Amino acid sequence: MAKKKQGRIRDREKIIEDAIVELITKMYGPNARKVITHIIRSRGVVAEETLGKELGIKSNEARRILQKLAEEAIISYRKVRRDDRTIHGWILNREQLEGVLISRLKKTLDKLKTRLEYEENTILYECPVCGRRYSLDEAMDYDYMCPIDGAPLNEYDPSESIKVLKEKIKEIEADLAFLGAI
Ligand SMILES: [Zn+2]
Structure with a gap:
């Protein structure tokens, strides 16, 4: 029973994520779809510095999309130390997605x-x-x-x-x- 319930929660999470991806695509276009899909799949901090290159889009375009997603409260900014360097990180506000969608x-x-x-x-x-x-x-x-x-x-x-x-x-x-x- 507990297991079944957990499965349902995961299904619900997936449905909400898919709906968010569709919403973002409609609002900001196919590059934004790449960005949000990448962030959702990564399940961690995504580095602003390398995002454009990883997804094959211009870095200023990637930055602009990150800004839009942040304005929608879908992602949050995180400063992260990685290999002795500080990077600009972004992380999914998973618990906000449902509210944004609603x-x-x-x-x-x-x-x-x-x-x-x-x-x-x-x-x-x-x-x-x-x-x-x-x-x-x-x-x-x-x-x-x-x-x-x-x-x-x-x-x-x-x-x-x-x-x-x-x-x-x-x-x-x-x-x-x-x-x-x-
Ligand atoms: Zn006429």
């Missing part, structure tokens, strides 16, 4: 819900030629003709976009439920 997910969820409410409650008109969208007031002002190209405006059908938003919201809510955050 707060990011909640922020995204809020944005999606605001967007959904807007899509559900706003009448928009769309130009079939240039794709510009106009509010009801604007469409009335323009006699339901696009002021750019004169094409007659159609009422914009938000159902597809509403469907996509609802699916995303459901996914994030399921993630938050998994993390015990809602």
Whole structure:
């Protein structure tokens, strides 16, 4: 039983780490993915001086990414003595990852819900030629003709976009439920 429970905790840790890697990739790109993956796998202090070279990215780019991760509270700075030299070390804030993830997910969820409410409650008109969208007031002002190209405006059908938003919201809510955050 105890063993089984430990296994579950490890699974949970792995799921959170994977989610953090995805989040960082989305926010800062593929080089940031390399950096965070390396830091997670190393399970110790990573030296700033050699990180870029080890991962095949420019050292100033590596430094910039480390700074971003530190701002997100995902890693912390550590001065380390190694072979008579002082190095700039970085270490994963493993116990912070869950909190970082939850707060990011909640922020995204809020944005999606605001967007959904807007899509559900706003009448928009769309130009079939240039794709510009106009509010009801604007469409009335323009006699339901696009002021750019004169094409007659159609009422914009938000159902597809509403469907996509609802699916995303459901996914994030399921993630938050998994993390015990809602
Ligand atoms: Zn137009």
